[in-house]
């Protein structure tokens with residue numbers, strides 16, 4: 750599974766970082782960055798939850 754964040758949509762709420770800090774981090778300017786675009790199997794559920802709960806729908810999983 751792969752995950753990306755749309756930089757233009759992200760507003761830095763940090764929901765993703767709370768739900769899966771192993772994959773998402775906040776950059777110094779306060780927006781989400783993907784630390785591990787190839788999501789390890791053990792974090793797939795958390796990443797799907799983050800994608801579903803992102804207020805800006807900025808997270809895409811494939």
Ligand code: SF4
Nearest residue numbers: 759760762763765803
């Ligand atoms: S939850 Fe969505 S809007 Fe918030 S930091 Fe993560 S990707 Fe950005």
